[in-house]
Amino acid sequence: MKIGISCYPTHGGSGVVASELGIQLANAGHEIHIISYAVPFRLSEFHPNIQLHEVEVGVYPLFKFPPYALGLATKMAEVIMEHKLDILHAHYAVPHATSAYLARQIIAPQPIKLITTLHGTDITLTGADSSFHRVVKFSIEQSDGVTAVSRYLRSRTLREFNIQNDIEVIHNFVDPERGQKPSTVCKKSKYAPNGEFVLLHASNFRSVKRVPDVVRIFAKVRDSVPAKLMLVGEGPDKLLVQQIVRELGLQNDVFFLGQVDFIDDLLKCADLFLLPSEQESFGLAALEAMNCNVPVIASITGGIPEVVEHGKTGYLFPVGEIALMAEAAVELLENPTQLLQFKSNARKRAVEQFGIERIMPQWLDFYERVMST
Ligand code: GMT
Numbered sequence: 001m002k003i004g005i006s007c008y009p010t011h012g013g014s015g016v017v018a019s020e021l022g023i024q025l026a027n028a029g030h031e032i033h034i035i036s037y038a039v040p041f042r043l044s045e046f047h048p049n050i051q052l053h054e055v056e057v058g059v060y061p062l063f064k065f066p067p068y069a070l071g072l073a074t075k076m077a078e079v080i081m082e083h084k085l086d087i088l089h090a091h092y093a094v095p096h097a098t099s100a101y102l103a104r105q106i107i108a109p110q111p112i113k114l115i116t117t118l119h120g121t122d123i124t125l126t127g128a129d130s131s132f133h134r135v136v137k138f139s140i141e142q143s144d145g146v147t148a149v150s151r152y153l154r155s156r157t158l159r160e161f162n163i164q165n166d167i168e169v170i171h172n173f174v175d176p177e178r179g180q181k182p183s184t185v186c187k188k189s190k191y192a193p194n195g196e197f198v199l200l201h202a203s204n205f206r207s208v209k210r211v212p213d214v215v216r217i218f219a220k221v222r223d224s225v226p227a228k229l230m231l232v233g234e235g236p237d238k239l240l241v242q243q244i245v246r247e248l249g250l251q252n253d254v255f256f257l258g259q260v261d262f263i264d265d266l267l268k269c270a271d272l273f274l275l276p277s278e279q280e281s282f283g284l285a286a287l288e289a290m291n292c293n294v295p296v297i298a299s300i301t302g303g304i305p306e307v308v309e310h311g312k313t314g315y316l317f318p319v320g321e322i323a324l325m326a327e328a329a330v331e332l333l334e335n336p337t338q339l340l341q342f343k344s345n346a347r348k349r350a351v352e353q354f355g356i357e358r359i360m361p362q363w364l365d366f367y368e369r370v371m372s373t
Helices: 013-027 068-083 093-107 133-142 151-161 176-180 211-224 238-247 284-291 322-333 336-354 356-371
Strands: 002-006 031-036 050-054 087-091 113-118 145-148 197-202 227-232 254-258 272-275 296-299 314-317
Touching (some): 002 013, 002 068, 013 356, 031 068, 050 068, 068 093, 093 113, 093 133, 113 133, 113 356, 133 151, 145 151, 176 284, 211 272, 211 322, 284 336, 296 322, 314 322
Parallel strands (some): 002 031, 002 087, 031 050, 113 145, 296 314
């Protein structure tokens, strides 16, 4: 098949999923065309079956806001026509699904199937915003196939947008091989020279991730067991988090590692992953941790319970329950046999339930069904 994939290129779950899906499809021999405003960070390596098409948006003094959705629709139409695409797959509804609809109108009567994958904040935050709600509903309903990354996101979308067409759940996936490769960059002794436990959090530091909670959980853990914290990512809350670290006197125990493209190398240094988010439609970061043998302490919210099994691969508590999260972390770290068991459960669940071998056939089957409609 000739498949166009449109996504955000920035460090975020939807761009990761779109890129990894593109790579897997390209490995299987399909011709992949990535349409975005920059090279998605996981696609920086050359692949003979992947072509990148950069979206340009003209700047004009009249525009207060550059009309990205229109530049994107134009580029999509060009790529569909020039490369005779079979499918255009939009990751994250706003504005990719809307631009895809527009592109289909532009190229008519040339046929193209449109698929939209909903990732989370396109439904729960941006899509729910009254300025976008109608256009998101319309774009979803105009798609030939729609997927959501969790059962939670599917039912929330159907309910809040009163969607008439069906939405298929296809969970995010991981490459089991990557979880197994030994780390080439992370030397645990560099961060934890006295054998301290290492806790890790990775995100885009938006308020929905509650990174201040991560630091407060860590402070409590460190009161009971020797531990260090690795914080991976950049984003709006970083200054606030740095301030909290200073206020709690944790400067020597918390490492700000900035943005990292492949987090597996760092995860291999970690004993626990913290994800105390306000909302999380899936929690790809948690799954990537589990793939590297790292159990997860997280909020019981959104799609996280579909990924992390409470009491087996980690622990889940209501949003904001810092004390309970810290208590569970300490209990696990102080019990080496149980910690080992959780590590192996986490890896097993990631591979068996969310490995490429299980999820890719679901994508291929979905594409084939959409093509035959
Ligand atoms: O979490 C973010 O802020 C990024 C966002 C995105 O769209 O890039 O992530 C969403 O999609 C990921 C991939 O499907 C999911 O694993 C995340 O749970 C989801 N984030 C939220 O729902 C907050």
